[in-house]
Amino acid sequence: xxxxxEHLVIGIAVGAVYSIxxxxxxxxxKATGVFNLAQGSLLCLGAYICYFLSITxxxxxxxxxxxxxxxxxxxxxxxxxxxxxxxxxxxxLAILMITIGLYLMLRGVVLIAWGVYSKSLPSYLSAEPINIxxxxxxxxxxxxxxxxxxxxxVFILFFRYTSIGVAMRxxxxxxxxxxxxxxSVKRVFGMSWAIASLTAAVGGIIVGTILSxxxxxxxxxxxxxxxxxxxxxxxxxxxLIGGIILGxxxxxxxAYLGSxxxxxxxxxxxxxxxxxxxxVPYGIFGLKRxxxx
Amino acid sequence: xxxxxxxxxxxxxxxxxxxxxxxxxxxxxxxxxxxxNGGGKTTLLKAISGLLKTEEGEVTDGSIEFxxxxxxxxEPEQRVSMGISQVMEGRMVFEHLTVDENLEAGHYVRRRESxxxxxxxxxxxxxxxxxxxxxxxxxxxxxxxxxxxxxxxxLMARPKLFLLxxxxxxxxxxxxxxxxxxxxxxxxxxxxxxxxxxxxxxxALSIADHGYVMENGKIVLDGPASKLMDNPDVKEFYLGLxxxxxxxxxxxxxxxxxxxxxxx
Amino acid sequence: MHLPCRTFNETYEQDMAIVRTRLQWIxxxxxxxxxxxxxxxxxxxxxTVIITTMSIIIAALGIxxxxxxxxxxxxxxxxxxxxxxxxxxxxxxxxxLSFWIAVPVAGIAAGLVGLLVGLTSIRLKGFYLIIxxxxxxxxxxxxxxxxxxxxxxSFGMSAPAPxxxxxxxxxxxxxxxxxxxxLLIATYVAKNIVRTNVGRAFIAIRDNDLAAEVMGIHxxxxxxxxxxxxxxxxxxxxxxxxxxxxxxxxxSYTLVQSFWYLxxxxxxxxxxxxxxxxxxxxxxxxxxxxxxxLSSLSxxxxxxxxxxxxxxxxxxxxxxxxxxxxxxxGLAHRWQIFKAYYRLWPFSY
Ligand SMILES: Nc1ncnc2c1ncn2[C@@H]1O[C@H](COP(=O)(O)OP(=O)(O)OP(=O)(O)O)[C@@H](O)[C@H]1O
Ligand SMILES: [Mg+2]
Numbered sequence: 018x019x020x021x022x023e024h025l026v027i028g029i030a031v032g033a034v035y036s037i038x039x040x041x042x043x044x045x046x047k048a049t050g051v052f053n054l055a056q057g058s059l060l061c062l063g064a065y066i067c068y069f070l071s072i073t074x075x076x077x078x079x080x081x082x083x084x085x086x087x088x089x090x091x092x093x094x095x096x097x098x099x100x101x102x103x104x105x106x107x108x109x110l111a112i113l114m115i116t117i118g119l120y121l122m123l124r125g126v127v128l129i130a131w132g133v134y135s136k137s138l139p140s141y142l143s144a145e146p147i148n149i150x151x152x153x154x155x156x157x158x159x160x161x162x163x164x165x166x167x168x169x170x171v172f173i174l175f176f177r178y179t180s181i182g183v184a185m186r187x188x189x190x191x192x193x194x195x196x197x198x199x200x201s202v203k204r205v206f207g208m209s210w211a212i213a214s215l216t217a218a219v220g221g222i223i224v225g226t227i228l229s230x231x232x233x234x235x236x237x238x239x240x241x242x243x244x245x246x247x248x249x250x251x252x253x254x255x256x257l258i259g260g261i262i263l264g265x266x267x268x269x270x271x272a273y274l275g276s277x278x279x280x281x282x283x284x285x286x287x288x289x290x291x292x293x294x295x296x297v298p299y300g301i302f303g304l305k306r307x308x309x310x
Numbered sequence: 311x312x313x314x315x316x317x318x319x320x321x322x323x324x325x326x327x328x329x330x331x332x333x334x335x336x337x338x339x340x341x342x343x344x345x346x347n348g349g350g351k352t353t354l355l356k357a358i359s360g361l362l363k364t365e366e367g368e369v370t371d372g373s374i375e376f377x378x379x380x381x382x383x384x385e386p387e388q389r390v391s392m393g394i395s396q397v398m399e400g401r402m403v404f405e406h407l408t409v410d411e412n413l414e415a416g417h418y419v420r421r422r423e424s425x426x427x428x429x430x431x432x433x434x435x436x437x438x439x440x441x442x443x444x445x446x447x448x449x450x451x452x453x454x455x456x457x458x459x460x461x462x463x464x465l466m467a468r469p470k471l472f473l474l475x476x477x478x479x480x481x482x483x484x485x486x487x488x489x490x491x492x493x494x495x496x497x498x499x500x501x502x503x504x505x506x507x508x509x510x511x512x513x514a515l516s517i518a519d520h521g522y523v524m525e526n527g528k529i530v531l532d533g534p535a536s537k538l539m540d541n542p543d544v545k546e547f548y549l550g551l552x553x554x555x556x557x558x559x560x561x562x563x564x565x566x567x568x569x570x571x572x573x574x
Numbered sequence: 575m576h577l578p579c580r581t582f583n584e585t586y587e588q589d590m591a592i593v594r595t596r597l598q599w600i601x602x603x604x605x606x607x608x609x610x611x612x613x614x615x616x617x618x619x620x621x622t623v624i625i626t627t628m629s630i631i632i633a634a635l636g637i638x639x640x641x642x643x644x645x646x647x648x649x650x651x652x653x654x655x656x657x658x659x660x661x662x663x664x665x666x667x668x669x670x671l672s673f674w675i676a677v678p679v680a681g682i683a684a685g686l687v688g689l690l691v692g693l694t695s696i697r698l699k700g701f702y703l704i705i706x707x708x709x710x711x712x713x714x715x716x717x718x719x720x721x722x723x724x725x726x727x728s729f730g731m732s733a734p735a736p737x738x739x740x741x742x743x744x745x746x747x748x749x750x751x752x753x754x755x756x757l758l759i760a761t762y763v764a765k766n767i768v769r770t771n772v773g774r775a776f777i778a779i780r781d782n783d784l785a786a787e788v789m790g791i792h793x794x795x796x797x798x799x800x801x802x803x804x805x806x807x808x809x810x811x812x813x814x815x816x817x818x819x820x821x822x823x824x825x826s827y828t829l830v831q832s833f834w835y836l837x838x839x840x841x842x843x844x845x846x847x848x849x850x851x852x853x854x855x856x857x858x859x860x861x862x863x864x865x866x867x868l869s870s871l872s873x874x875x876x877x878x879x880x881x882x883x884x885x886x887x888x889x890x891x892x893x894x895x896x897x898x899x900x901x902x903x904g905l906a907h908r909w910q911i912f913k914a915y916y917r918l919w920p921f922s923y
Contacts, residue, residue, distance in 0.1 A: 052701045054649075103899050106364075110647060111898050113704070114840055117649075117833050118894035124830070125887030180414060180421040183407070187415040190404040193364050197398055199390025199419035199467060239712070239829070242705050250701065284716040287709035294694050294706050 030158030032264020041213035057238020063218025093214025135231030317372030360386030405449030416466035636807025645780025658809025673736030684809025692801025730823030843904025
């Protein structure tokens with residue numbers, strides 16, 4: 018029983034990381050209509066920046082986390098400004114391919130800067146398991162739960178109570194009308210990328226702690242897609258729930274099938290995804306758009 | 311205050327919609343812009359507010375001046391902060407946002423001033439009904455309430471020039487009257503100017519100081535509102551009255567006649 | 575289309591002709607003769623590069639049909655290439671089947687797997703479809719990597735050189751001719767698919783699937799057909815490349831490779847057959863040029879050679895972005911402009 022509970026808690030914790038990354042993805046999709054295949058690259062970059070600041074530069078870990086978030090935010094703004102600004106109004110598939118170009122570029126940059134061997138972040142947490150609801154799990158999983166909770170809470174508040182947050186939601190509603198009341202759609206797009214990059218960096222730090230910091234962390238962006246699809250592409254609560262379901266299913270799959278199908282946890286999300294796509298093509302919370310010719 | 315100088319507007323670089331339109335909106339006045347469907351009224355408003363760009367439209371000739379400055383090449387959000395607010399056609403509320411949040415979005419250009427609450431109270435004094443609805447999701451409001459909300463939202467920016475596009479569309483006459491009264495009050499109390507596009511010519515001309523009639527991308531007639539009211543052509547085509555004072559169907563009017571008279 | 579002066583299409587046959595004027599015939603013949611002569615004056619290394627490039631073109635023709643013509647965006651193309659490569663290698667080395675049968679069978683196998691993935695396209699489109707091809711990429715490669723007893727896992731397996739009645743096409747030169755002829759056939763087939771009613775149906779689906787359906791195009795059937803054809807080309811290209819290399823490992827069929835295929839047709843120009851040639855050759859030239867540059871650098875900066883792969887990623891990503899931003903119609907469009915200019919020169923009207 019306690020074993021199952023343990024798996025459940027770890028699954029939820031892993032799922033919380035998925036939710037964080039999925040959140041960034043949904044943000045960009047909702048606000049700008051861009052299906053960002055480079056979300057994982059942002060995560061990977063975030064993890065490496067944290068590694069760079071804490072190990073290479075040698076800053077205290079908590080300082081480097083905060084700096085990482087700042088840098089990630091700036092990188093998001095920069096990417097939007099340099100690569101996506103010109104594409105506003107172009108077809109969604111063309112923009113999607115731009116994000117593919119970004120993915121390739123960022124992977125190249127990471128490889129050039131840090132090489133193929135993975136690095137590890139400083140061990141800022143004890144390796145002693147702690148007890149959550151009767152399950153013994155590593156502290157990092159507790160941390161990821163807390164981080165996800167904080168992030169989602171901050172975002173809910175941000176979008177309710179700040180004028181830029183309200184402006185972003187207004188833009189998601191209708192870009193032209195948002196312009197008519199004086200909201201700069203470009204700034205909203207930039208903000209969306211910046212925030213998505215920031216959430217990705219949070220995810221990157223956590224994943225980098227659980228695994229290690231390597232160039233293939235960028236594949237995490239693809240692993241999150243099932244969560245996003247499950248939740249419906251444009252739903253923030255959907256991202257949360259989708260991420261957690263994904264984490265739990267994946268973890269149980271790894272625990273119970275992993276012994277004779279090695280590495281199965283890496284494809285479980287995709288198998289679920291294919292099945293899902295055939296059953297509920299537009300996600301649980303997704304909208305089916307009415308189309309006209 | 312606003313001066314439109316002989317502008318030409320093209321969509322997608324080929325569709326010429328406005329062909330040399332000039333128009334003036336003086337300080338503290340209401341100017342009505344009338345005209346048949348597809349005449350280019352909305353296009354003119356979008357050229358002034360800068361929303362053309364999102365529809366691949368462009369001002370290809372002429373100039374637009376606001377308060378003595380040329381504005382035809384600056385971004386729409388800058389024009390809003392200069393004091394031009396467009397209320398778009400079709401009651402475009404932010405459907406998923408509440409009434410309060412819609413108003414907050416309207417206040418966005420002035421977000422650095424801490425005037426949100428006072429402005430909201432000011433707006434509620436014009437539209438008391440919105441006060442009771444302020445926590446509702448605006449997508450579920452009735453048409454009249456939505457129309458009030460979009461005007462209120464534009465008012466939150468304290469514009470010097472209102473561009474109102476068909477505020478009466480699809481509303482009951484009594485609500486139309488209410489809205490027009492408010493527009494007039496806004497002009498008087500806020501000292502703003504209004505460029506009002508309307509199909510409901512009687513109502514529009516009754517509150518307007520000046521009027522323009524637009525057809526096929528050209529201004530074909532203009533004059534003080536009271537004069538326009540008396541103009542036999544306007545009477546015939548927009549007020550639906552012939553010289554004898556009888557009702558007449560638009561389709562019965564011979565086309566060439568209209569053409570000839572207005573294109574003198 | 576752009577025809578030379580004083581050439582007009584007066585009949586349907588003329589309109590449909592691939593090669594329209596005598597000059598074009600001569601140029602085509604010259605190109606083929608030139609192609610056949612390539613092994614006579616290139617070294618083995620260069621020839622291997624050319625063979626690889628040609629097999630990539632064959633596979634890229636597939637994604638051009640599927641994505642460029644039919645609009646079904648696939649980000650799992652290299653997995654289908656892998657299916658072809660592994661099937662053919664297995665058939666030849668394990669079942670002892672002849673190369674000549676194994677390669678077409680590998681094409682069909684990849685096509686069938688593609689068909690399976692294409693089933694999701696019946697209900698999905700746009701972004702959702704991308705995800706299903708992405709899932710296919712990961713699942714197929716998972717099976718290949720972990721089915722160690724058959725595929726050799728990450729160590730890979732051997733793909734023997736073909737034999738024809740006792741003659742072994744073991745040399746690079748002789749293998750060149752096989753791939754060259756395969757490329758000619760593949761191009762001819764691809765060109766014929768896209769210019770006939772099947773191709774027009776694909777284009778209709780790409781441009782507006784609802785409208786296409788209303789026009790009476792059987793959406794499901796044509797989408798599945800596009801998947802089958804596209805993936806079959808991938809399979810054949812993959813099989814040919816596999817036997818050229820002799821050994822295949824899963825790491826040549828990653829997601830990045832799939833993106834690479836997409837990049838070829840973006841750079842070359844979506845929805846043109848010539849574009850495929852331009853795209854693949856451009857990137858291959860870029861890659862080899864960079865490799866040479868870096869190896870010459872490595873005498874000064876040791877280790878510069880190891881930068882090749884990541885640097886190529888950066889450049890390739892950047893090139894894709896630049897093309898999408900500034901020349902979305904790709905090199906093929908530039909080529910058209912160049913031809914028109916040349917034809918009218920010196921009278922530029
Ligand atoms: N985005 C666009 N692209 C191309 N043509 C357009 C576009 N928007 C409007 N038009 C054309 O411009 C002309 C004028 O349109 P506009 O919307 O300005 O008319 P209007 O006077 O507002 O009509 P109504 O009274 O029906 O609102 C119409 O013929 C319309 O078809
Ligand atoms: Mg209009």
